Amino acid sequence: MKNALLVLLSLVLFLGCAAPKPVVDPNAKPSWTLNPPMDGKIYGVGSSPIHVKGLNHQRALAISMAIDEIARQNGVVVNNTLERITMVNGAQASTASRDYSVQSVNGQTVKAHIVEMWQDPYSSRIYVLMVQQ
Numbered sequence: 001m002k003n004a005l006l007v008l009l010s011l012v013l014f015l016g017c018a019a020p021k022p023v024v025d026p027n028a029k030p031s032w033t034l035n036p037p038m039d040g041k042i043y044g045v046g047s048s049p050i051h052v053k054g055l056n057h058q059r060a061l062a063i064s065m066a067i068d069e070i071a072r073q074n075g076v077v078v079n080n081t082l083e084r085i086t087m088v089n090g091a092q093a094s095t096a097s098r099d100y101s102v103q104s105v106n107g108q109t110v111k112a113h114i115v116e117m118w119q120d121p122y123s124s125r126i127y128v129l130m131v132q133q
Contacts, residue, residue: 030118033127042132044069044112050124058126063114066130071110074132 036043046065051058112130119126 027121029120030116030127032116032129033118036129042070042073043115044073044130044132045127046130047125047127059117059128062117062126062128063130066128067110067112070112070130070132074110076110 032043033045033047036045044066046062046067046069048058048061048065051061111133113133114128115131116129117126
């Protein structure tokens, strides 16, 4: 009886002292989407909402925005123009958009690669983190 009571008491103490595992939300927005790393390298974050031409165009727009951010940090003049056209025909509406990015570089080439990419499961917005090579 003493042995059973000792085992039960040890089990209660062991379970009571066990630390709960932290719950990590797999859908949580990565911190780099708002705060890129600060380790001496030049980073750019780009994002894009759902694109009318599909996922490939959405991804390309996010990458373009990240490269534009890296170019700006290098002192390159970047001019972006977003043209959005909405046509309404009765109860139906369609939207098309065009994004233009022009970099004026004095003999410089902006080279970067993707570090991370994340798609928000709620809004489907794509975020891209790029670093200058």
